[in-house]
Amino acid sequence: MRLRNIAGSREVIAESKYTVKDPEQKKGLWKKEIFGNDNEIHIEIGMGKGRFIMDMAALHPDINYVGIEKYSSVLLRAIQKQEELQLPNVIFIRMDAEDITEVFDESEVGKIYLNFSDPWPKDRHAKRRLPSREFLKRYDKILKKDGVVEFKTDNEGLFTFARDEVEPAGWNIDAITYDLHNDEVMNEGNVMTEYEEKFSSLGNPIFKYVISRKG
Numbered sequence: 001m002r003l004r005n006i007a008g009s010r011e012v013i014a015e016s017k018y019t020v021k022d023p024e025q026k027k028g029l030w031k032k033e034i035f036g037n038d039n040e041i042h043i044e045i046g047m048g049k050g051r052f053i054m055d056m057a058a059l060h061p062d063i064n065y066v067g068i069e070k071y072s073s074v075l076l077r078a079i080q081k082q083e084e085l086q087l088p089n090v091i092f093i094r095m096d097a098e099d100i101t102e103v104f105d106e107s108e109v110g111k112i113y114l115n116f117s118d119p120w121p122k123d124r125h126a127k128r129r130l131p132s133r134e135f136l137k138r139y140d141k142i143l144k145k146d147g148v149v150e151f152k153t154d155n156e157g158l159f160t161f162a163r164d165e166v167e168p169a170g171w172n173i174d175a176i177t178y179d180l181h182n183d184e185v186m187n188e189g190n191v192m193t194e195y196e197e198k199f200s201s202l203g204n205p206i207f208k209y210v211i212s213r214k215g
């Protein structure tokens, strides 16, 4: 996914009205200062070129969406698309999700989407996996009381790892499928991501869980 060295991508991001440059300054203020309404905030971490979050924003105008992406060259594609669509309820941040608790306040987020997160296959990199217990701890801080994390992937190893992190991290599995596109209930209203379209067209089953905190 990383499109390296697209000339000027950092400059475009710095000037775009669709990115928030100083996201730490907006902690606790996203609804009021960025969206100017009281609608719930949903975020996608590792949104890539942003197709999923923009489709969601178009479908749900009463939700505020924040797309988070680490790499400028990828984020640039999302900005270009948003310049055409000009959806009022979506904004982007270029950042590493490791710092997510610096950007959102306690209970400020209603839902977190993780779609086709990087697998980081080496054991010593497990902490970098976005559905790892280390990241669940961060999500715990920013999610509202009944907030959920939704995770989709075609990577069986990553999904098994993610599933096995849920219980020890103090979360519950609310719903799970090992073949999303053939699961009538969980697939209802499913919005595909770029990776989902690519890998499901190769015949790969898509795994998904929805989790929330215990208690």
Ligand code: SAM
Pocket: 001, 002, 045, 046, 047, 048, 049, 068, 069, 070, 071, 074, 095, 096, 097, 098, 114, 115, 116, 117, 118, 193, 194, 195, 196
């Ligand atoms: N979600 C998109 C999809 O399903 O089509 C893109 C999936 S792509 C495999 C994973 C994306 O997550 C990449 O664009 C990568 O740069 C981004 N990413 C990985 N780790 C990240 C992190 N710690 N913080 C923010 N973005 C991250």
